[in-house]
Amino acid sequence: MSWLAMTMGHIITTLRRFWIAYRIITRHYKETATPLGITHTSLEDSIVETLSASSHKIYVHWGAYESGKSRAATNAKLRLQEMGKLVVLLHGWNFIHESSAREWLSVSIIGVPEDRSQEQLSMFLPAKHQTVLIIDHTDTLLKKYSAKALVEALRELNIPTLTLFSSWERAVDMQKEECQLLAEPGLGRWNQLDLDRLYLSFPDGIREKAEPLKAELQKCALLAGSPGILHFETFKGTSPNMHRAKLIDREWKNGIRALNGEDMHGVIGRFPDKDLRFHWD
Secondary structure (H helix, E strand, O other), X not given: OOHHXXXXXXXXXXXXXXXXXXXXXXXXXXXXXXXXXXXXXXXXXXXXXXXXXXXXXXXXXXXXXXXXXXXXXXXXXXXXXXXXXXXXXXXOOOOOOOOOHHHHHHHHHHOOOHHHOOOOHHHHOXXXXXXXXXXXXXXXXXXXXXXXXXXXXXXXXXXXXXXXXXXXXXXXXXXXXXXXXXXXOOOOOOOHHHHHHHHHOOOHHHHHHHHHHHHHHHHHHXXXXXXXXXXXXXXXXXXXXXXXXXXXXXXXXXXXXXXXXXXXXXXOOOOOOOOOOOOOO
């Protein structure tokens, strides 16, 4: 091959990489957006602090049902973006029928052309941006791909990554692949002060309508450690579901034990289980 042909081939390859990087930026960068709900929660702050530190690790966070993981991730993305990061926020339920975890990442993040699909994925990430990755609803991905396969694909990206889970069993599977917990187990469980702040953020008319049930609503939400429960039950205007709150409380306790490395003696997830089924018994 002549020198000129080799040079032209190199130029074309470089231009195509720049084009793919540009597509990544335009696909995942949101210039203007409004934070959702209560901001600067403990989980949101932890996401921002950890992913802005430039450590190319894979982090895991588990939080019980309706504990505000998705909102925290969305708000953290906006804050990280203001710090100059390019934040790729993906959802595990967004299946595109790819045969491997690596292909799913490639298409979801980059859209790499088929003739370049065997190249190192990190080669296509924008050089002038420090890219970070957040995958919400990662449980759904692990119903199709193994934790080992997903972690191998994520390591190829070589960027700070956070995976979010509603099933503590799936989060433990990622721990076994040497992924690191975002923070101590149980971070993200809402306390009374958190829930009071959320309640005061509701419209006056909604709070006035819910006033007769306020004490019961707060008791239910505190037991569940869940902003989603308080929001839903308040706006619905009916008596809260204490049975559901007890099931969520049990998941918090079991999940914290499991992520701390305790022997669970056969205890498994129930609300939800590892396949995201909810058991009401």
